[in-house]
Amino acid sequence: MTKAQQNYFEIFGLEPNFSIDVPKLSSKLRALLNSVHPDRFASSGSQQQMLSMQKTTQLNDAFAVLKNPVKRAQYLLHLKTGIDTSKEHTVNDPEFLMQQLELREELEDISASSDISQLNQFADKISELEEVQEQQMAELFLQKPLDTDELQKAIYKLQFLHKTLSDIEQAEDKLLS
Amino acid sequence: MALLQISEPGKSTDPHQHRLAAGIDLGTTNSLIATVRSGKAETLADLEGDHILPSIVHYAKDGTVSVGKSAKLFVCSDAKNTISSVKRLMGRGLKDVQKIKEFSANQLTASGTGMPAVETDCGMKNPVEVSSEILKSLVKRAEESLGDELGGVIITVPAYFDEAQRQATKDAAQIAGVKVLRLISEPTAAAVAYGLDTGSEGIHAIYDLGGGTFDISILRLEKGVFEVMATGGDSALGGDDFDRAIAGYLVEQANIDKGDRSAYQMAMIKAREVKEALTNKERVEINFMHWKGSMDRALMESLIASIVDKTLAACRRTLKDAGLKASEVQDIVMVGGSTRVPLVRQKVEEYFGKKPLTDIDPDKVVAIGAAIQADVLIGNKSDEDMLLLDVIPLSLGVETMGGLAEKIIPRNTPIPIARAQEFTTYKDGQTAMAIHVVQGERELVEDCRSLARFELRGIPPMVAGAARIKVTYQVDADGLLKVTAEETITGVKSDITVKPSYGLNDEQITSMLQSSVSHAEEDMKARMLREQQVEAKRVIEAVEAALAENGDELLSKDERHAIEEALKQLAYIAENGDIEAIEEAIKVVDKSTEEFASRRMDASIAKALVGHEIDEI
Ligand SMILES: Nc1ncnc2c1ncn2[C@@H]1O[C@H](COP(=O)(O)OP(=O)(O)OP(=O)(O)O)[C@@H](O)[C@H]1O
Ligand SMILES: [Mg+2]
Numbered sequence: 001m002t003k004a005q006q007n008y009f010e011i012f013g014l015e016p017n018f019s020i021d022v023p024k025l026s027s028k029l030r031a032l033l034n035s036v037h038p039d040r041f042a043s044s045g046s047q048q049q050m051l052s053m054q055k056t057t058q059l060n061d062a063f064a065v066l067k068n069p070v071k072r073a074q075y076l077l078h079l080k081t082g083i084d085t086s087k088e089h090t091v092n093d094p095e096f097l098m099q100q101l102e103l104r105e106e107l108e109d110i111s112a113s114s115d116i117s118q119l120n121q122f123a124d125k126i127s128e129l130e131e132v133q134e135q136q137m138a139e140l141f142l143q144k145p146l147d148t149d150e151l152q153k154a155i156y157k158l159q160f161l162h163k164t165l166s167d168i169e170q171a172e173d174k175l176l177s
Numbered sequence: 178m179a180l181l182q183i184s185e186p187g188k189s190t191d192p193h194q195h196r197l198a199a200g201i202d203l204g205t206t207n208s209l210i211a212t213v214r215s216g217k218a219e220t221l222a223d224l225e226g227d228h229i230l231p232s233i234v235h236y237a238k239d240g241t242v243s244v245g246k247s248a249k250l251f252v253c254s255d256a257k258n259t260i261s262s263v264k265r266l267m268g269r270g271l272k273d274v275q276k277i278k279e280f281s282a283n284q285l286t287a288s289g290t291g292m293p294a295v296e297t298d299c300g301m302k303n304p305v306e307v308s309s310e311i312l313k314s315l316v317k318r319a320e321e322s323l324g325d326e327l328g329g330v331i332i333t334v335p336a337y338f339d340e341a342q343r344q345a346t347k348d349a350a351q352i353a354g355v356k357v358l359r360l361i362s363e364p365t366a367a368a369v370a371y372g373l374d375t376g377s378e379g380i381h382a383i384y385d386l387g388g389g390t391f392d393i394s395i396l397r398l399e400k401g402v403f404e405v406m407a408t409g410g411d412s413a414l415g416g417d418d419f420d421r422a423i424a425g426y427l428v429e430q431a432n433i434d435k436g437d438r439s440a441y442q443m444a445m446i447k448a449r450e451v452k453e454a455l456t457n458k459e460r461v462e463i464n465f466m467h468w469k470g471s472m473d474r475a476l477m478e479s480l481i482a483s484i485v486d487k488t489l490a491a492c493r494r495t496l497k498d499a500g501l502k503a504s505e506v507q508d509i510v511m512v513g514g515s516t517r518v519p520l521v522r523q524k525v526e527e528y529f530g531k532k533p534l535t536d537i538d539p540d541k542v543v544a545i546g547a548a549i550q551a552d553v554l555i556g557n558k559s560d561e562d563m564l565l566l567d568v569i570p571l572s573l574g575v576e577t578m579g580g581l582a583e584k585i586i587p588r589n590t591p592i593p594i595a596r597a598q599e600f601t602t603y604k605d606g607q608t609a610m611a612i613h614v615v616q617g618e619r620e621l622v623e624d625c626r627s628l629a630r631f632e633l634r635g636i637p638p639m640v641a642g643a644a645r646i647k648v649t650y651q652v653d654a655d656g657l658l659k660v661t662a663e664e665t666i667t668g669v670k671s672d673i674t675v676k677p678s679y680g681l682n683d684e685q686i687t688s689m690l691q692s693s694v695s696h697a698e699e700d701m702k703a704r705m706l707r708e709q710q711v712e713a714k715r716v717i718e719a720v721e722a723a724l725a726e727n728g729d730e731l732l733s734k735d736e737r738h739a740i741e742e743a744l745k746q747l748a749y750i751a752e753n754g755d756i757e758a759i760e761e762a763i764k765v766v767d768k769s770t771e772e773f774a775s776r777r778m779d780a781s782i783a784k785a786l787v788g789h790e791i792d793e794i
Contacts, residue, residue: 013786028786030402034564035785036778038593038654042358042554044719047767047774053653055778057595064590169497176493 007079008062018076018134018141022067029063069134070162073155076141081148085155093153100160107164111171119175123168130161196328198358198555199319200366200547203311203332203346205264205389205415206514208232209541210315210330211548212323213557218370218548220541221322229540230318233261234310236299244314256442258297262417263311265389266293266304267349268341308349316355329358331551333543335390336362337410337570339616340628343656358554360655363387364394365405365565366546367512371537372398373549373563379507380406382496384525384533385543386488387513389415393492395499395506401563407589408570409495414487416452416515422480423448423472431468440466452477456517478520485524492528498589509533512542567592573650573658576613576622578603585650588618592656597649599665606638610646612662633662633671702756709759713751716763717744720770723777731776743769 009016012028034040036055041048065071074085103126110118137154140147199212199221207229211220220228227246235248236258243251251259266274271285271293285293286301294301312332319327334346343360350357364383372381378398385392392410396403424444433440447465451472454461460473496503509525511533516522525533550565552558568589574582575598586596602610610633617625636644645665652658663670720740728737747762754762 027399030399030404030564030566031788032782032785033566034402035781037564037566039359039554039564043556043715044723045716045767045770045774047770048719048723048777051774051778053593055782056654057593057651060591060594061596173494173497 008065008075009079011059011062012066016076016079018073018138020066020072025063025066029059032059069130069137070155070159073137073141073151073158077148077151077155080146083148083152085152093156096153096157096160103164107167107171111174114175116172116175119168119172123165126161126164126168130158130165133158133161195557196555197319197323197325198548198551198557199316199327199330200544200549200551201312201315201330201332202363202366202544202547203264203308203334203349204232204387204543205262205417206232206387207540208311208315209544210319211541211544212319213548213552214323218545218552220544221319223318230311230315231261232264232311233259234263234302234307235259236297236302238298240299242299242310244310252446253439253442256439258299260295260297260302260307262389263304263307265413265417267308268339268343268345269293269304305345305349305352308346309352312350312353312355316353327355328555329356329551331359331361331366331547331554332357333363333366333547334360335385335387335410335412336364336392336394336405336408337390337412339412339571339626340573340656340658341626342412347655347657357655358551361547361550361565362392362394362405362408362567362570363390363543364392364408364512365396365403365567366544366550367510367542368394368396368398368403368546369549369563369565370542370546371510371534372396372403374537377507380501380505382492382506382509382529383512384488384492384509384516385410385512386515386521387415388515389413389417391415391488391491393488393495395495395501402566403563404566405568405591406501407495407499408568409491409498410570411487411491414484415513416449416518418484419452419481419515419518420445420448422484423452423477426472426480427463427465427468430470431466433466452518456519474519481518481520485518485521488521489524489528492525503529510537511535512537512539514539567654567656569594569652569656571616571626572618573628573652574615574617574625575600575648576615580622581620582615582617582622582625585648586652592652593654595649595651597647600646600648601642602636602639602644602646603641605641607641607644608636608638609634610636610662612648612660614650614658614660628658629660631660631662631671633664633669635669636664637667637669706756709756710751713747713759713763716766717748717751720744720766723770723773727777727780728773731780732773736773740766740769740773 007016012025012032014020033056036052036059038049038052038056041052065075077083077085106122110122133154137151137158140151140154197212199210202209209220209228209230211218222228223230223245230245231249233245233248233252235243235251235255237243248259252261270291274285274293286296292303292305294303295307316327316330330350332346332350334343338346346360347357364385367383367385368381378400381396381398383392383394383396385394390410390412391414392408394408395406397406398404424441424447427444427447428435428441433444435441444465447463451461451463455472455474455477460471462471463469496506506529509529509531511522511525516535516539522533522535553563568591569586570588572584572588573586574584577583577600583598585598586594600610611630612633613622613630614628615622615625616628619625633646636646647663647665649661649663650658651661661670721744724737724740732740743766747759747766750758750762
C-alpha cells in the first residue's frame with residue numbers, strides 16, 4: 001500500500017488535541033463525505049466503489065470517536081502514549097469514589113420517587129460536572145510531559161459521568177413509558 | 178445490430194448518455210413507480226391513468242398471475258388465491274406472522290426455507306415471489322411508458338426494516354430481474370422530495386404512517402446533504418391496525434363467529450371504508466352483513482387512540498436518540514395514507530407543538546424522492562447535487578455467554594460502517610467458535626431477532642483465553658451486513674454475507690429466476706452475456722471519464738499507457754469473448770487501475786478538505 005494509515009485527527013486535517021469544535025468537525029465530515037461517499041461512485045468501477053466504501057467507513061468511524069469526549073480522550077491517550085484505557089479499569093482516588101457513591105445514591109433516590117423534574121435537575125448537574133471534567137482533560141492533554149496517571153484518572157471520571165447520564169436517560173425512559 | 182458499440186478508448190463513447198432509472202415505493206397496500214423526465218420527477222400511470230398500484234396479487238388456477246386493480250377484484254370472491262399486505266410477511270419466520278389475522282393460520286404454511294408460504298391453487302407462494310410480481314408489474318409499466326429498458330431502480334423500504342426484511346426486498350428485485358441501485362428508507366425518500374421542493378434547510382421530522390408500517394425519521398438538511406440523525410418506528414404498525422380495531426368492533430356487533438375467515442375479510446374491507454369516510458365526515462351509516470348501524474368519529478377515535486399513542490412513544494424515543502427536543506424540530510412532514518386520519522394529525526400537532534405539514538401528496542412523495550435519488554445514482558445528474566447519509570435503524574450484536582446480546586454497532590450509527598470486537602475461547606484446546614449474529618435493542622438474545630449463525634473453525638488449540646478472535650461487522654450503504662471472524666494470531670478466517678435465517682439462498686433465487694415467467698422465453702445465458710457486456714461498457718466509460726478528469730496530473734506516461742492497453746483489451750473481448758473472458762478482462766482493468774483509483778480518492782479528499790477550509794473563511 002502507498003502510505004501509512006492516517007490517524008483519526010489527520011483524516012480530518014487536525015492536530016491531535018483534546019479540544020475539538022464538534023459542530024465544525026461535523027460539517028467537515030459532510031464536506032468529505034460529499035466527495036467519497038459510495039453514492040458518488042454508483043456508476044464507477046468496482047475498484048473505486050470499494051475504495052469509496054472503505055474511506056466512508058473510515059470517516060464515519062473516525063467521527064464517531066472524535067465527537068465523543070470519552071472515546072476521544074481514550075484514543076488520544078493511546079495515540080500519544082500507547083496506554084489502553086478502553087478495557088475495564090479502576091483508578092485509586094478515594095475522594096472521587098466517595099463522590100461516585102453519593103451520585104449513584106442520589107440517582108436511585110430520585111428514580112424511586114418518580115419525579116421527572118428532579119431527574120432533569122440531576123441531569124443538568126451531571127452535565128455541568130462533565131463540562132468541568134472536559135475542560136480539565138483539555139488542560140491535562142496540553143501539559144508537557146503528559147501526566148499519564150492524572151489523565152487515566154480524568155478519563156475514568158469522565159467515563160463515570162457519561163455512564164451516569166445514560167443511566168438517567170434510561171430512568172427517564174422507564175418513567176415515561 | 179451490435180449490442181454494444183465500443184469506440185476506441187480516449188474518444189468520447191456514449192451516444193445516449195441519459196440512462197433510465199426509477200424509484201419504486203413498494204408499499205403494504207399501495208405501490209408506485211416514478212422517474213425523472215426532462216428534469217422533473219413524476220409517478221407513472223397505467224393505461225387507465227391510475228398511478229397507484231394496489232399491492233395485491235392473484236394467482237388463478239390456470240396459472241395466470243394478475244397484480245393490482247385486477248387482482249383486487251378477487252379479494253372477496255377468491256380470497257384463498259389473492260394475497261394482499263404481503264410486505265408484512267417479508268423477512269419474517271412463520272411463527273412471527275401467524276399472529277397476523279389477514280393471513281389465516283391454515284393459509285400460511287412453512288416453506289422449506291423457514292419462511293412462511295401462502296398456499297394457492299398455483300402452489301406455494303413465498304412472500305419474496307409475491308413481491309417480485311408487484312415489482313415486475315411496476316417495471317413493465319415503466320418500460321412501456323418510457324419505451325426503453327430501466328438501467329436500475331431504487332426501492333424504498335421502511336426505515337425500521339431490519340436486515341432480514343431488507344434482504345428479502347433485494348431478493349424480490351433479483352427475481353423480478355431488476356437491478357437495484359440502492360435500497361433507501363421511505364422517510365428519507367420523502368425528505369428528498371420535500372426538501373428539494375421547498376429548499377428549506379434545518380431539522381425536519383418525517384412522520385410516515387402507511388398501511389402496515391410506521392416510521393419516524395429526524396433529518397438535518399444542509400447544503401444539499403440529507404443527514405438522518407435518528408430513525409425509529411414499528412415495522413408492524415399502520416392503517417391496517419386501525420382497520421383491524423374497527424373490524425373487531427363490527428364483528429362483535431354483528432355477532433359473527435371469529436373463525437369465519439371470509440366474514441372477517443369483509444369486515445376488514447368495511448372497516449377501511451368506514452375509517453376513510455370518517456376522515457371527512459362526522460358519522461357514517463354502516464351495513465355490514467345482517468347488521469345495520471352507524472359509527473361516529475368519536476367512537477372510531479376511541480378504537481384507534483392507543484395505536485396512535487404507540488407512534489408518539491416512538492417519536493419520543495427517536496428524538497432522544499437524535500439528541501433533540503420536540504420544539505427543536507423545524508417542521509413535521511406527514512407521509513403515508515394514514516396521516517389523513519384527523520386524530521393522527523391532532524395528536525402529532527399536540528406532541529410537537531406545531532402544525533404538521535400536510536400539503537404534499539402523501540401517496541406519491543416517497544416514490545418521487547426515490548426517483549430523484551435514482552437519477553443521481555445512475556449518473557444523470559452531476560456530482561455534488563445532493564447526498565443522503567443514512568443510519569442503521571436497529572442495533573447489531575452478537576450472542577455472548579449466558580444468552581446475552583452484546584451490541585457491536587448501536588442503532589442510529591451512520592452507514593456504511595465497520596466495527597470490530599475481540600473475543601476469546603473459554604475452554605482449553607477449543608478449536609471452533611460459534612458466532613450468532615443478532616439484531617435488536619434488548620439485552621437477551623431470545624428477545625432479539627436472530628440474523629445468522631456461523632462457525633469459525635480451525636482455531637489452533639490453545640489454553641482458554643489465549644486465542645484472539647476478532648469479529649468484524651460491516652454494514653454497506655444499503656444497510657446490509659457482512660460479518661467476518663478471524664483468529665488474529667494465526668490468521669484463520671471465516672466470513673459470511675449475512676443471509677438471514679428466514680431468507681432464500683442463492684440456489685433458490687436462481688431456480689425462481691429461471692422459472693419466473695418473464696425469463697422463460699429468454700435464454701438465461703444470452704441474458705447473462707448481455708449483462709456482462711453492459712458491465713464491461715460501464716467499466717470502460719468509468720475509467721475513461723476518470724482518465725479524462727485527472728489522468729494527466731496523477732499518472733505517468735507509462736502508467737497511463739498500461740491502463741489504456743487494458744481498456745483496449747477489454748473493449749475487444751467485450752465484443753468477441755464469452756462471459757468468463759469478459760469477467761477476466763474486467764478484473765485486469767480493475768487491477769491496472771488500482772493505484773490510480775486510490776490516488777484519485779486521495780486527491781478528492783485533499784480537495785474537499787481545502788475547499789472546506791476556504792468555505793469557512
Ligand atoms: N382518506 C383516508 N383516511 C384514512 N385513512 C386513509 C385514507 N386514505 C388512505 N388511508 C389509509 O392509508 C393506508 C395506505 O397508505 P399508504 O398507501 O401510504 O400505505 P403503503 O405505502 O401501502 O404502506 P407502507 O408504507 O406501510 O408499506 C391504508 O391503511 C388506507 O386505509
Ligand atoms: Mg408507504
